Amino acid sequence: MATLSDVARRAGVSPATASRVINGSSKPVTDELRERVLAAVAELQYVPNAHAQLLARSHRSAVGVIVHDVSDPYFAEITRGLQRVATDQGRLLMICNSYRDPDRELEYVELLRGHQVAALILAGSGYHDEAFTRQLNEKLAAYEATGGRVAVIGRHEHSGDAVMPDNRTGGYLAGQELCGLGHRAIGVVAGPRILTTTTDRLAGLRQALTEQGRELPERRIRYAEFDRDGGAEATARLLDADPELTAIVALNDSMAIGALATLRARGLAVPQQISVLGFDDMPIARDVTPALTTVRLPLVDMGVRAMSLVLGVGAPTPRVEVLPAELVRRDTAGPVPLSTRATAGSAPRARRGDSTS
Amino acid sequence: MATLSDVARRAGVSPATASRVINGSSKPVTDELRERVLAAVAELQYVPNAHAQLLARSHRSAVGVIVHDVSDPYFAEITRGLQRVATDQGRLLMICNSYRDPDRELEYVELLRGHQVAALILAGSGYHDEAFTRQLNEKLAAYEATGGRVAVIGRHEHSGDAVMPDNRTGGYLAGQELCGLGHRAIGVVAGPRILTTTTDRLAGLRQALTEQGRELPERRIRYAEFDRDGGAEATARLLDADPELTAIVALNDSMAIGALATLRARGLAVPQQISVLGFDDMPIARDVTPALTTVRLPLVDMGVRAMSLVLGVGAPTPRVEVLPAELVRRDTAGPVPLSTRATAGSAPRARRGDSTS
DNA sequence: TACCGCAGAGAAAGCCCTTTCCCGCAGGGA
DNA sequence: TCCCTGCGGGAAAGGGCTTTCTCTGCGGTA
Known part of the structure; x- marks a missing residue:
């Protein structure tokens, strides 16, 4: 060379x-x-x-980003926003996939610190895990002590700059919508329990139902991986336990797509027999059939904000920007069916072999 | 610090x-x-x-990867394969998105060279562009001259190691399938003309039709961006020009999803009135409704092979691995309708405002 | 004519590590 | 007792670049 x-x-x-x-x-x-x-x-x-x-050279220029998985549409959109600002400022981005492994997350903080990044952005849900959170905050504090800037997206346990989608209100909107449509027997296809995103969305949903005099018992919640297969599987379990369900809330769109697959495989018509709500409004949401009714989060904008925070002039006080959630009505949520679906679900009619695999 | x-x-x-x-x-x-x-x-x-x-340290360890866009499912899958092997060998991956901008591609080759990567992998279609190809090859040759390893995925203009999906045969399979179902009026929703992937797939398709005594005139081909919106738009143009079409081949799945959106917006039933074929078999293909009939490419495996080539013991002769395409029958391709769809398409019935936006 | 200032080029001191080379010392064999 | 060996540790030489500092030679001023 x-x-x-x-x-x-x-x-x-x-x-x-x-x-x-x-x-x-x-x-x-x-x-x-x-x-x-x-x-x-x-x-x-x-x-x-x-x-x-x-x-x-003395000055550091690159910015480190830790996400769950760039190829997950949720993070792909956020990353698009991050990139936009970074490119404008001539910054190189180092993107790392943690695959929601806390240890890997910690490792990547070190790695990026070692690579002398000027700033660090962590995107994706936090964990209900005291020990991990403390460890992470220590590492981040050490990094900040040496002049590094940190921003988090969608996690509240960090004390510095943050961009927060309003998950709780999003859940609330979903609950309100279903109540408005007359649903009472509502099941929830939830992401992993340990994620704050799961519990936040769930909390909002529960609040809406409670305000309407409805309930959300634990037996109507199934926790699974935050992806398509997790959604499909959780929906199946939910339906098996409680065939009376008239609506399902999936806590993200990938899970909602899995839910739709299971419902299709069981011959349940959406939204005539059962309604489905998603969360996030990923690009694909409008292209599934029926098009997904969901709670939209301004994903790209979240990325833009976070990168701007981190590259902006050092603010004295840490800033927290809360971005609003918004209900997008499409075709998967309808009024509660008049007749009780007494027999539905008892005669599953698989349409295709691979629909639920 | x-x-x-x-x-x-x-x-x-x-x-x-x-x-x-x-x-x-x-x-x-x-x-x-x-x-x-x-x-x-x-x-x-x-x-x-x-x-x-x-x-x-003297030895270089990281590997550079240049793709069109990691968040595009096609590349996400390939990247998954690349990652798998890289992680096994404790290699760090530097992934760069070229967004199909040749200049950016060239820049990234330099950038990664500057970062002392041990190997370089270029994934994604080549271009029908002599000047660019020469420039790229010069840069790659210079890199290889200093001991760097290079592999390309899906482009034939490079002389070194390569992993090639069999695009041509894939196109051929698509054509064969549609002929078998009796279709004659077949439209093609194609990616950009300048991409070799487009022309390869098109060539295979044309060959199949020709062998069956059918034709594929240029007026039944529309070129657009290789994404959902490109597919939607090209399909609309195709339908406007030729309402007699009984089948549409989209040259990748994203475009096929766009095509389905347009057909849905126009009230054309798939596959009863018109058949649709995709290409690639991205994960989402089975979750759209109707589930997409498509040509599968072993995307993850392509990534695995490429990374293995590049990290494997230096072979004296450049190796080219051709990976087979395979037809996956789902629900969007059916027999040609018996009655001529004389009036179809003349009374578009928009179902939702955002379906084709 | 003597001196000053400045433009343009080079010498050299880092930047932060790794790794080779060398040194001192203790223990074992002759 | 002396020498050799081997072990554990440090000194120092890079690795490729940036940047400050220094030097040279020129034109301009007193």
């Missing part, structure tokens, strides 16, 4: 001059030398060693 | 010893010193500067 001194030697100048030409330093260099250097760069296909540069 | 010498000083040892403890060097260190060093590390919250490490 050609080095700067190779270039300098070939151009017949000192490494200092070569460096100045290559970086467009403010220090003037005569045109003749400049051209000789550029020629040498081209001939040698020289590319500066980024690590050496970052070591020699 | 604490440095290694800070740690060493605090532990009362030399930086060399501290380094050995921290990296688990093979050189033995007495337990007493080891503990002193570890204590100092903990107290100072020391994290080694990754750039300094990479500069000091």
